[in-house]
Amino acid sequence: MNRYSRQQLFAPIGEKGQRYIRKKHVLIIGAGALGAANAETLVRAGIGKITIIDRDYVEWSNLQRQQLYTEDDAAKQLPKAIAASVHLRAINRDVVVEPIVADADARLLDDFVARERPDIILDSTDNFDVRMIINDVSQKYDVPWIYGACVGSYGLSYVIIPNETPCLRCLLEEVPLGNATCDTVGIISPVVHMVVAHQTVEALKICVHAQVNRKLVSFDIWQGQYRMIDVHKLKKDDCPSCGKTRTYPALQYENETKFAVLCGRETVQIRPARRGEREWTTLLLFLEKCGIQVEQNDYLCSFTVDGRRFVVFSDGRVFIHGTNDIQEAKRLYYQYLG
Amino acid sequence: MRCIINGETIHLPSHVSTVAQLLHHFHIHKKIAIVEINMHIVPKEDYEHTAIADGDRIEIVHFVGGG
Ligand SMILES: [Zn+2]
Numbered sequence: 001m002n003r004y005s006r007q008q009l010f011a012p013i014g015e016k017g018q019r020y021i022r023k024k025h026v027l028i029i030g031a032g033a034l035g036a037a038n039a040e041t042l043v044r045a046g047i048g049k050i051t052i053i054d055r056d057y058v059e060w061s062n063l064q065r066q067q068l069y070t071e072d073d074a075a076k077q078l079p080k081a082i083a084a085s086v087h088l089r090a091i092n093r094d095v096v097v098e099p100i101v102a103d104a105d106a107r108l109l110d111d112f113v114a115r116e117r118p119d120i121i122l123d124s125t126d127n128f129d130v131r132m133i134i135n136d137v138s139q140k141y142d143v144p145w146i147y148g149a150c151v152g153s154y155g156l157s158y159v160i161i162p163n164e165t166p167c168l169r170c171l172l173e174e175v176p177l178g179n180a181t182c183d184t185v186g187i188i189s190p191v192v193h194m195v196v197a198h199q200t201v202e203a204l205k206i207c208v209h210a211q212v213n214r215k216l217v218s219f220d221i222w223q224g225q226y227r228m229i230d231v232h233k234l235k236k237d238d239c240p241s242c243g244k245t246r247t248y249p250a251l252q253y254e255n256e257t258k259f260a261v262l263c264g265r266e267t268v269q270i271r272p273a274r275r276g277e278r279e280w281t282t283l284l285l286f287l288e289k290c291g292i293q294v295e296q297n298d299y300l301c302s303f304t305v306d307g308r309r310f311v312v313f314s315d316g317r318v319f320i321h322g323t324n325d326i327q328e329a330k331r332l333y334y335q336y337l338g
Numbered sequence: 339m340r341c342i343i344n345g346e347t348i349h350l351p352s353h354v355s356t357v358a359q360l361l362h363h364f365h366i367h368k369k370i371a372i373v374e375i376n377m378h379i380v381p382k383e384d385y386e387h388t389a390i391a392d393g394d395r396i397e398i399v400h401f402v403g404g405g
Contacts, residue, residue, distance in 0.1 A: 030405065032405060033405060034405040035405075123405075124405055125405060126403060126404055126405045127403050128401075128403050131403075148405060149401070149402045149403055149404055149405050150402065150404055150405055151402045151403075151404035154402065155402075156399065156401065156402070171372060171401075172369070172370055172401055173369040173370075173382060187404060192405075195405070216372065216399060218399045225344060225345055227344070227345075227397050227399070229372060229374050229379065229397055229399060230377075230379065231372060231379060233379050233381070234372070234379060234381065
């Protein structure tokens with residue numbers, strides 16, 4: 001029995017559409033609530049390949065809505081991309097699943113999309129900085145991307161097709177600051193699924209070359225509100241991302257160690273300029289010499305000093321939990337890891 | 339003035355007469371909002387001088403970052 005028989009019976013997809021779906025490569029950026037659900041839906045649908053990029057690891061507070069993860073993943077502090085790939089392969093071994101444990105920054109996304117030319121980029125991120133990078137990469141390499149976001153019981157989604165629709169920068173003149181986040185006003189799982197339903201249906205339509213929904217969709221699932229707005233008039237000729245003279249502002253690299261507060265999490269992320277594997281042995285020896293207890297798995301190690309928990313990823317990034325103070329984080333970082 | 343905003347009938351105070359004032363009234367930053375009046379989208383540069391009238395059906399969409 002063909003596992004895709006029900007999907008093929010659906011006339012707009014059919015056997016032909018299913019063959020298209022099997023050939024597509026989708027890049028999913030973020031493996032949180034949206035990323036996990038987007039990935040599972042597409043893997044079950046029989047997509048050819050997914051690449052899933054995420055910088056974080058599984059925590060207990062994720063289990064309420066991030067549907068791929070288990071208590072065991074949280075106990076082991078597995079990186080989300082890795083845990084997701086294990087579960088996704090168990091769901092459908094025919095799909096190629098490529099996890100990348102890293103911060104999806106301009107350099108990584110520019111290199112990846114230039115090299116791999118995915119068919120679709122699915123936004124499953126939690127901030128506008130990375131969405132503006134996705135937006136520029138999409139325009140630069142002519143790859144459609146699907147915006148999706150939610151907070152509380154409110155969500156929205158929009159498909160951006162280069163050279164056809166307005167881009168995110170056309171719709172948003174600046175990156176919203178001080179916005180409500182899932183960490184401040186919470187989030188319920190049903191709205192995640194509503195956003196994912198919109199993102200994945202449009203992804204399937206792109207796969208089978210059907211007409212996508214050009215409208216901006218937004219809804220409040222608790223209030224029972226749903227609306228679609230035609231935004232095509234907002235496309236700007238002078239947009240620096242999709243207009244006639246493009247500068248791709250979000251792709252201007254900065255080659256320095258970056259310190260960033262992870263919104264609402266009392267955590268500072270440090271991203272060293274130099275990429276590549278962190279030298280573990282020296283670090284572990286040093287910490288041992290200081291009498292600091294280290295927990296470790298294949299992808300990260302964690303330890304506590306001065307009442308702050310450090311998580312060191314093998315790609316070089318560090319989280320310092322328990323502070324929102326960049327100066328304090330800098331001091332601690334250079335003191336122990338610099 | 340009474341308008342239907344995002345599907346609900348809302349009484350607006352008399353000092354709210356343009357789109358810019360409407361967004362201000364709801365504490366929504368104009369650069370991150372999309373406004374549609376009677377099915378017509380309003381470009382951001384027109385917010386200051388686009389009047390709203392009694393009975394208008396207005397949709398306001400704001401972007402969020404979570405996920
Ligand atoms: Zn644009």
